[in-house]
Amino acid sequence: MDSAEIKALDAADPLAAKRKLFALPDGQLYLNGNSLGPLPTAVQQRMTELIGQEWGIDLVSSWNKHGWIDLPTATGEKVAALIGAAPGQVICCDSVSINLFKLLAAALQLNAGRHVVLSQADNFPTDLYIAQGLDTLLGKARCQLQAVSSENLLAQLNENVAVLYLTQVNFRSGAMHDIAALTAAAHAQGALVIWDLSHSVGVTPLELDKWDVDFAVGCGYKFLNGGPGAPAFIYANKAHHDKFQQPLQGWMGHAEPFAFAEEYEPAGGMAQFLTGTPNILSLVALHAALDVFDDIDMAQVRTKSVQLSELFMSLITEHEVLQSLQLESPSNAQSRGSQLAYSHPHAYGICQALHARRIASDFRSPSYLRFGFSPLILSFTDIGKAVATLAEIMREGKHLDPAYQHRQKVT
């Protein structure tokens, strides 16, 4: 692929204008939107107003006046539009981890009599840890995590499985599951499903209602660009509403929080998933960030995501010096999310050397380089530059520079 062809791709890109919605500095090549999404400029303006006017001047009356109290639901509805959920099934609150705990306990209640939580051994660790925590708390007769390889999932789906508990796009390899097919397989065995959409929401077309998904969670700070540690979301299919009681029951999930009753009575619908007071600063940021998606067609996002990744892979093969990078992602685009992983013994040094050249990627222990492709901020020219710089670094041995070997706290 030559530079004229790359320019042609940019010229034909229907999403090219979206980059100007973000505060990304010129010259920054950001292949890390899968870890922390960039700042939408609208968020910056909205936060100034929130802090200065709403908190600073209108103070406690803002709970009503500026609709703070409705933010978990209002933000949830914006997410709903991205995941194929009819209204009333998504709410934003807490973290992915906390929300997984709520859903897992709810699903085990709904499927009482079964105790196995079937997952994948290379699922994102927090998903496994949450299930292990519930397992320890309740005992294996009520909750037993069984984590197998991706290839063995279908074979292990049996009449003991209460919940199939998976992440759609693998955090390391980018391997993508077929939600519709696995959900149908789980249902055929009488199991419920909980999907973690953290690495797919905002970059992949999702149709949770159509696929008859039971429950899902997802992350607000990756492709949704909600800011570091943004609130997560929960999806619960309407079919299950009001048939369970999630255990992290706090005052905001009460049917009448401001009656201050002594006994808990869960709110109807999604509101019972709320626990403590909503975190307004971070909900407002996520709420404003989601406006970026207002007029976006997720099918176009997916098409560009695949094109960007395929271009990256193809350019890698053109450089002799890059042949030491081992592709650890599925080579078939249909089986992949919007990221690519390569392993290399010097992955850490390469990541640091790229960073020094203003190309953000990330390193995942023990030896993975991860590149994320955010279709709203990246051009095809960016991909060309990134691979050319990577080849230059490797040719010059910059990745072996001792300055780039020092491990930082967050790697």
Add this chain to the structure above:
Amino acid sequence: MDSAEIKALDAADPLAAKRKLFALPDGQLYLNGNSLGPLPTAVQQRMTELIGQEWGIDLVSSWNKHGWIDLPTATGEKVAALIGAAPGQVICCDSVSINLFKLLAAALQLNAGRHVVLSQADNFPTDLYIAQGLDTLLGKARCQLQAVSSENLLAQLNENVAVLYLTQVNFRSGAMHDIAALTAAAHAQGALVIWDLSHSVGVTPLELDKWDVDFAVGCGYKFLNGGPGAPAFIYANKAHHDKFQQPLQGWMGHAEPFAFAEEYEPAGGMAQFLTGTPNILSLVALHAALDVFDDIDMAQVRTKSVQLSELFMSLITEHEVLQSLQLESPSNAQSRGSQLAYSHPHAYGICQALHARRIASDFRSPSYLRFGFSPLILSFTDIGKAVATLAEIMREGKHLDPAYQHRQKVT
């Protein structure tokens, strides 16, 4: 008390200069710092920098470069200084409700063999709901909430009680418990204690280490001024560290989060209380807000808090028209936090009429008016004005105006 005496109190106030650290608008009389603390101007500046530079420009590298990863601990240490905790015992994360769940499960593990969680029937509802949720999840043989009246607490402290589970300052009446005495009584019966400090931290001198408290939580958005829905904190006495495993185990509480291991292994000390990715926007706000306390003597804060409340009570008695307000708080300052509650059949209308005159108080169902006294922002003159306005409203019957009877979502 005449206006000359009130002016003399202001002239002698060592905390008078603190108000200029807050962005409170002129003319706003804010008797609601016990619900949502006002905006410290330093927070406004810090958030602009965080969003524009750290998120916007430095992006994902800010986890290391700007110490985002250390914020739960760094913010916790600032709180530690306000609650009499030696380093390494406080961390900031999640909400009060979520943190109560972690602590309650931990305390029941530490005191295995006992199952009663002894609390107060008029505790803040979320505290009760969280215990009820754990009770439902684990069964009464492992967790049984027993909520009694304040007067009956000591009588019910027996060999079945695993945890005495109380809030220091009652959210409605402001009645304040003696933490040292109740903790000693609990220990004498072999029970552990969990104290909720939401309505006392930042306005009351606390000595958790000295009082031998086992566990505590507290709210970041009331007298700590951390912003709406700010993260909460957890205190765990060093004596208990590494002897339990809290059940909401997420990747940030792992001994090596970035090793991405399949099996959970809790971090040592306080870090195991972390669950999901820390919420950076709200942690930075709370971290910056706590600077207000840098050179503040909590004994002075308490003295002024008592003076403000006593002045308010005394001025109320001077107006015939205010005699229909029934004091629902202890009349003795030593038994009270930094708030006063009065009941009145038209409490809601009074609260709304005060709001229209730029005096913020709040209403608590069914018929309570609550006034909070934040010594860092209120002058004695403010209190004089507030009571004079209240008397005027009642004299003119403004509180009966139909416009003030409409109940809003958040009351």
